Amino acid sequence: ESPDVEWIDIGGLDEVKRELQEAVEWPLRYPDLYTKLGHSNPKGILMHGPSGTGKTMLAKAVATESEANFISVKGPELLSKWVGESERGIREIFRRARQAAPCVVFFDEIDSIAPIRGLGGDSMVTERVVSQLLTELDGIQELSSVVIIAATNRSDMIDPALLRPGRFDKIVYVPLPDKATRKKILEIHVNQKPISEVVDFDRIAELTDGFSGADMSAVANTAISLVLHEYLQKYSNPEDAAKHASEAHVTMKHFEDAVKKIKTQRDNKSGEKVTVPYYR
Ligand SMILES: Nc1ncnc2c1ncn2[C@@H]1O[C@H](COP(=O)(O)OP(=O)(O)OP(=O)(O)O)[C@@H](O)[C@H]1O
Ligand SMILES: [Mg+2]
Incomplete structure (x- = not known):
């Protein structure tokens, strides 16, 4: 999948671009340097902010600029495509990502797959998907060449378990434009x-x-x-x-x-x- 969005297509948001560059582009481009210096990168980056502020565009652009492959997964699609076996869907995505490394995996509208556990919806499915996602994120330590980005405009809907250190541990706010x-x-x-x-x-x-x-x-x-x-x-x-x-x-x-x-x-x-x- 080729995202085809570049930094120049995105107006403003210089600070956000800089943070994504540091957290995504550099580790993907200079993996040896990062290994040598023993720097640990955030495993998952969560972008949040109001609708239409450029979160989806930013994820595509950072993949383009990193010359990495891009796997994009929309929360609602994951649930519908893998009815009854969404955890297998998650495992499959991470398997493909490892093969396609260097690779950016983008979970768009992640609130729909990872709403707060036990609150509404099909909580059994959500429960299993979230724990599978956590397992994969935990196992991604060795994968310096796979970076996970997620986006939501409902950060209040995200399972706090996803935000613990070692998971989506870099949170980037994408504001409305001035x-x-x-x-x-x-x-x-x-x-x-x-x-x-x-x-x-x-x-x-x-x-x-x-x-x-x-x-x-x-x-x-x-x-x-x-x-x-x-x-x-x-x-x-x-x-x-x-x-x-x-x-x-x-x-x-x-x-x-x-x-x-x-x-x-x-x-x-x-x-x-x-x-x-x-x-x-
Ligand atoms: N900073 C920007 N520069 C240029 N175009 C922008 C910018 N922000 C948003 N847009 C325009 O708005 C459209 C929607 O942006 P995008 O889909 O990235 O928003 P989003 O933050 O992901 O919204 P949502 O939370 O609803 O998913 C883009 O395709 C683009 O045309
Ligand atoms: Mg979006």
């Missing part, structure tokens, strides 16, 4: 797109207080789709549209309208996880 970061994220998402020269990105960053990276990406995409709508209304036959395509560009007004749209969507979905943030 104003400067929102600007950077927007710029990444409109890169190479025809944007009017008078668009004020600082102003848009100001208008989007509280927005996540995913929201900023939705703003960019929505602004562009507003241009498309306008265009196709004006030039309804394909030939005309093609002839005038070079005139199409995104203005400040499109961005402002996009911000309003995304704001409304966010308000309507408050409390609910936003999964499809795009305007269609």
Whole structure:
């Protein structure tokens, strides 16, 4: 599996990138050095923070930048694919990871496989999955070339047993972007797109207080789709549209309208996880 995300695709989060570099990239790149110096690396790294802040992207990017293989496992998929035998699923994943070393194993949305034991859900399954995961993590000591990363936006749902030393012992918080970061994220998402020269990105960053990276990406995409709508209304036959395509560009007004749209969507979905943030 090739993740195809690089650091440059991720706006801001410099501190988080630096921590991942140190905990993941260096040990994978310089295993001999680490062995020689007897440095013990964190076995598991847990990223947590609000939805849409770039956790999944960061895991992919650190695998790319480490030139490591990448095995991604979504919590809910693990439970459905290996119905009744999720522990075997876990064993299988770690077996594949050892073969593919250097390798990053990414447990995305780990809260769904490892919610607090004994609380709701199919607690028997959870119990077995969690203990299998712990066994594998315990056995990973010798595996300097396999790094485990997990992500969740529900760190309150994680079994405290997973957080004990020697397990997911490095915890990295991925925050909502500040104003400067929102600007950077927007710029990444409109890169190479025809944007009017008078668009004020600082102003848009100001208008989007509280927005996540995913929201900023939705703003960019929505602004562009507003241009498309306008265009196709004006030039309804394909030939005309093609002839005038070079005139199409995104203005400040499109961005402002996009911000309003995304704001409304966010308000309507408050409390609910936003999964499809795009305007269609
Ligand atoms: N810092 C960022 N720079 C550029 N794009 C970003 C950034 N953060 C988020 N995005 C955009 O938002 C999308 C969603 O990000 P991602 O899936 O990594 O969030 P997440 O933290 O894993 O969210 P969740 O907790 O809901 O799984 C990305 O595909 C990207 O388009
Ligand atoms: Mg994610």
